[in-house]
Amino acid sequence: MICKKCKNSGSVTVRKEHMYCDNCFMLNINHKFRSCIGKNKILSSNDNVLVCLTGGKSSTVLLDLIFNGLSQDSHKKLRMVPFFLHITGLGEKENDITVAELIIKQCQSYNFNVYIVNICEYYFQRNNTLPSVNSVTDVHNWTELNSNTNLKSILGKMTSTSSNDIEMKIKHDIFIRAAKQLKCDFIFTAETTTTLAVNLLSNLAIGRGSQVQDDIGFFDNRDENIKILRPMKDITEEELHHYIRIKNLIEISVDTIRGNSLQSVIKTFVTDLQENFPATVSTVCKTADKIGSVDKNTNRCKFCKSNLPEKSDKITAIDATIFSRTVSNGQPPIANRNTGAEEQEDIKMSLFPFIDNYFCYCCSKNYLEAGLHDSNFFEISGSKNL
Amino acid sequence: MPVPCRTGCGKNAMLKRPKTGDALCKDCFFWAFETEIHFTITKAELFKSGDSVAVAASGGKDSTVLAHVLKTLNQRFNYGLNLMLLSIDEGITGYRDDSLETVKQNRDDYEMPLKILSYKELYGWTMDEIVAQIGRKNNCTFCGVFRRQALDRGAAMLGVKCIATGHNADDIAETVLMNVLRGDIARLKRCTAITTGSEGTIPRVKPLKYTYEKEIVMYAHYKKLVYFSTECVFAPNAYRGHARALLKDMEKIRASCIMDIIYSGETMAVKEEVTLPSQRTCIRCNFVSSQEVCKACVLLEGLNKGLPKLGIGKSSKAKKMLEEYNAQQTNYKESLQAAAKELDDVQSKKELCLSDSKNCKSGLCKGKTKLNRNSSINSNDYTNSSNAKECCSNCSGSCERIKVNADVNNTKVNTLLEKYVINETNIAKVNGEGTLCNPSNSDDNLNNSDDEEHTHAEYIDTHIEQEDETCSASCGKLGSLNIGF
Ligand SMILES: [Zn+2]
Numbered sequence: 001m002i003c004k005k006c007k008n009s010g011s012v013t014v015r016k017e018h019m020y021c022d023n024c025f026m027l028n029i030n031h032k033f034r035s036c037i038g039k040n041k042i043l044s045s046n047d048n049v050l051v052c053l054t055g056g057k058s059s060t061v062l063l064d065l066i067f068n069g070l071s072q073d074s075h076k077k078l079r080m081v082p083f084f085l086h087i088t089g090l091g092e093k094e095n096d097i098t099v100a101e102l103i104i105k106q107c108q109s110y111n112f113n114v115y116i117v118n119i120c121e122y123y124f125q126r127n128n129t130l131p132s133v134n135s136v137t138d139v140h141n142w143t144e145l146n147s148n149t150n151l152k153s154i155l156g157k158m159t160s161t162s163s164n165d166i167e168m169k170i171k172h173d174i175f176i177r178a179a180k181q182l183k184c185d186f187i188f189t190a191e192t193t194t195t196l197a198v199n200l201l202s203n204l205a206i207g208r209g210s211q212v213q214d215d216i217g218f219f220d221n222r223d224e225n226i227k228i229l230r231p232m233k234d235i236t237e238e239e240l241h242h243y244i245r246i247k248n249l250i251e252i253s254v255d256t257i258r259g260n261s262l263q264s265v266i267k268t269f270v271t272d273l274q275e276n277f278p279a280t281v282s283t284v285c286k287t288a289d290k291i292g293s294v295d296k297n298t299n300r301c302k303f304c305k306s307n308l309p310e311k312s313d314k315i316t317a318i319d320a321t322i323f324s325r326t327v328s329n330g331q332p333p334i335a336n337r338n339t340g341a342e343e344q345e346d347i348k349m350s351l352f353p354f355i356d357n358y359f360c361y362c363c364s365k366n367y368l369e370a371g372l373h374d375s376n377f378f379e380i381s382g383s384k385n386l
Numbered sequence: 387m388p389v390p391c392r393t394g395c396g397k398n399a400m401l402k403r404p405k406t407g408d409a410l411c412k413d414c415f416f417w418a419f420e421t422e423i424h425f426t427i428t429k430a431e432l433f434k435s436g437d438s439v440a441v442a443a444s445g446g447k448d449s450t451v452l453a454h455v456l457k458t459l460n461q462r463f464n465y466g467l468n469l470m471l472l473s474i475d476e477g478i479t480g481y482r483d484d485s486l487e488t489v490k491q492n493r494d495d496y497e498m499p500l501k502i503l504s505y506k507e508l509y510g511w512t513m514d515e516i517v518a519q520i521g522r523k524n525n526c527t528f529c530g531v532f533r534r535q536a537l538d539r540g541a542a543m544l545g546v547k548c549i550a551t552g553h554n555a556d557d558i559a560e561t562v563l564m565n566v567l568r569g570d571i572a573r574l575k576r577c578t579a580i581t582t583g584s585e586g587t588i589p590r591v592k593p594l595k596y597t598y599e600k601e602i603v604m605y606a607h608y609k610k611l612v613y614f615s616t617e618c619v620f621a622p623n624a625y626r627g628h629a630r631a632l633l634k635d636m637e638k639i640r641a642s643c644i645m646d647i648i649y650s651g652e653t654m655a656v657k658e659e660v661t662l663p664s665q666r667t668c669i670r671c672n673f674v675s676s677q678e679v680c681k682a683c684v685l686l687e688g689l690n691k692g693l694p695k696l697g698i699g700k701s702s703k704a705k706k707m708l709e710e711y712n713a714q715q716t717n718y719k720e721s722l723q724a725a726a727k728e729l730d731d732v733q734s735k736k737e738l739c740l741s742d743s744k745n746c747k748s749g750l751c752k753g754k755t756k757l758n759r760n761s762s763i764n765s766n767d768y769t770n771s772s773n774a775k776e777c778c779s780n781c782s783g784s785c786e787r788i789k790v791n792a793d794v795n796n797t798k799v800n801t802l803l804e805k806y807v808i809n810e811t812n813i814a815k816v817n818g819e820g821t822l823c824n825p826s827n828s829d830d831n832l833n834n835s836d837d838e839e840h841t842h843a844e845y846i847d848t849h850i851e852q853e854d855e856t857c858s859a860s861c862g863k864l865g866s867l868n869i870g871f
């Protein structure tokens with residue numbers, strides 16, 4: 001078999017049909033990474049960029065691609081000033097430390113420094129102080145946190161689907177705050193095509209369809225000043241696998257998606273698609289690039305910062321759900337519509353608390369679910385002043 | 387331990403609503419079910435007093451329940467609607483007999499006028515005649531294309547104000563997922579709309595948009611409505627099959643995901659800078675089309691001119707064929723043969739079934755899987771629906787849509803009831819009740835039908851064009867006429 005680019009003997013097969021030699025394969029991945037940053041023309045020369053690492057495959061490759069880019073000759077040089085961040089504290093303590101230590105080692109092999117941040121400490125603190133670089137020691141005292149700020153136990157009581165969602169939103173919040181602290185206007189996260197396809201379908205499944213543009217597209221524009229970019233979006237899991245093998249990189253498998261959740265079901269589904277119908281996965285991502293939102297309101301969800309919907313008379317799934325509860329309560333809602341207005345509000349509050357004013361659809365449902373347990377952490381977190 | 391009905395009516399609850407989990411008695415469930423549909427109709431202003439409305443009737447559970455509920459609500463709330471049933475008969479010997487019988491039963495039960503329009507009336511050709519012309523290979527193309535337009539043509543003939551279809555919440559959520567998988571942004575935008583139809587066309591409305599399929603089945607069961615249940619042993623199409631399998635798995639984890647997906651669809655928009663294929667009307671027949679001349683008209687032209695394969699391939703090919711035909715009227719025979727041969731060559735290359743043989747239930751596909759199995763469902767190398775044809779080649783005539791026998795069918799209802807019925811004595815009664823055409827007992831093989839549906843829907847890699855030009859439209863789905871998405 002010969003490489004489809006240079007006709008030398010091939011060594012890497014992509015999608016079971018395209019053959020490359022190692023060299024051409026690596027050039028191709030580098031090209032995908034650089035063109036993804038380049039063609040969107042958002043980044044300008046020597047911007048500070050916060051790079052968020054997980055220790056997993058895509059994070060490992062991103063780190064390597066950045067290092068390569070920075071060490072290129074003048075006209076090919078990637079012009080950015082990277083800062084590195086890793087969020088820890090939701091897994092088993094020993095495992096968390098192993099991962100954090102690996103990331104520190106990875107970064108140091110490139111002469112980079114990395115901030116290891118404990119999710120609970122950082123999320124609930126007010127002053128946004130980052131710990132000293134390359135240190136895991138002072139970030140693992142979260143067990144002493146009180147029950148209101150112990151995210152791990154709070155999320156443990158919720159459904160896996162909601163926990164997965166909330167964890168992602170909290171991490172994004174921390175990314176933004178840390179970026180402000182480090183004077184970065186940009187953030188890189190390492191989602192691949194495969195991950196983004198999972199995220200798109202997950203968004204749909206939990207009612208975040210109108211947020212697809214920010215959550216799955218090339219960049220997240222929800223913060224006024226700081227953009228979250230996804231430079232790995234054209235690279236697949238399969239390609240990561242080859243990249244890591246060829247460069248002999250060390251990664252650690254970090255699966256943060258909790259099982260028995262919508263996200264885990266979707267992940268299994270997408271993995272099968274990737275295996276059998278790889279083009280469908282990229283189609284899913286291309287679809288995401290065309291999706292916008294009807295929510296043009298400038299009010300934002302207090303938790304996920306997405307635009308809230310405009311008031312509208314059009315019937316939606318919210319109306320239908322509220323009405324289902326209303327009829328199950330046995331009220332004759334049509335006959336004397338006006339008498340039940342207060343009850344209607346109560347029912348709405350019992351199904352979609354603070355929706356449209358403070359929360360988007362999904363965050364409202366998450367809030368409801370969290371509220372069934374301890375004092376609601378939504379209130380003491382980013383979404384205060386309810 | 388009896389659970390009281392949540393409405394406070396004083397009776398004991400007999401079922402848990404699949405949609406909300408609320409425990410209700412039978413009467414309150416009926417009332418809740420109907421009142422919700424009434425709410426949808428009034429809030430979305432689907433009808434105006436005095437309107438003539440055609441209920442697209444297939445004899446399946448969705449359209450049967452729709453007809454029943456519309457009839458009930460029309461009387462209860464004085465909608466002032468002139469309701470009628472509209473069915474399409476493809477003219478395939480034996481194909482519609484049972485379902486049309488069921489529709490006739492609906493007509494008598496609900497005292498609604500029924501119009502059965504045949505392809506012969508609509509297009510001048512029956513499917514049997516088309517098969518005779520074209521052979522079995524390509525008839526699914528005709529069947530699918532004609533079916534998509536049949537309701538519009540039928541409604542125009544009846545002079546109705548709108549068409550009500552039986553699409554339920556599950557169908558819509560599934561369609562959202564399907565359109566994402568196939569990257570069909572235009573349909574993604576349209577598919578959650580409760581009313582569809584561009585200017586100058588007869589709008590279609592979906593009164594069951596927020597109604598769960600499970601509740602429809604339970605309503606039909608407890609109301610003892612007669613419906614005909616058919617299922618295709620083939621996947622409707624690869625994308626819908628994937629979407630359905632995914633939705634089923636997700637529903638097990640969070641039942642509300644059906645509503646959540648619909649909400650997602652409702653609040654999504656197409657970015658302004660994305661240009662959608664414009665919808666226009668066909669210059670010949672005036673029905674909705676994406677091209678100057680709609681596919682149905684091209685196919686008809688072909689049939690009428692004795693060039694039946696016209697329109698099956700690419701449209702550029704069709705154009706060329708027509709040009710040749712017109713230019714060489716004198717050399718009619720030669721050109722026909724040449725064109726047919728040309729098409730044959732193209733077709734034969736395409737017609738290898740892409741189904742993974744181990745998954746294709748047809749048995750027809752064995753040994754036809756030479757084309758690489760990994761070629762994606764999105765690959766543009768194989769245009770048109772031709773790849774699906776092997777699977778469906780004898781769809782017409784003896785369509786693989788099998789009549790799900792009453793055993794399996796009752797099993798399905800039973801499985802559902804077992805899960806949602808509160809009082810166990812109710813389950814025992816189920817077998818005897820006449821909800822289905824041919825009810826009979828089946829205490830063994832519970833779950834059978836669910837599993838079956840699952841496996842055959844998965845991973846069948848048939849390529850389809852943008853439109854579902856396969857038999858899927860007819861035999862893919864229980865109940866509703868599956869058109870219009
Ligand atoms: Zn090469």
Ligand SMILES: [Zn+2]
Nearest residue numbers: 301304360363
């Ligand atoms: Zn939100």
Ligand SMILES: [Zn+2]
Nearest residue numbers: 391395411414
């Ligand atoms: Zn009751």
Ligand SMILES: [Zn+2]
Nearest residue numbers: 668671680683
């Ligand atoms: Zn036409």
Ligand SMILES: [Zn+2]
Nearest residue numbers: 526778781857
């Ligand atoms: Zn067929």
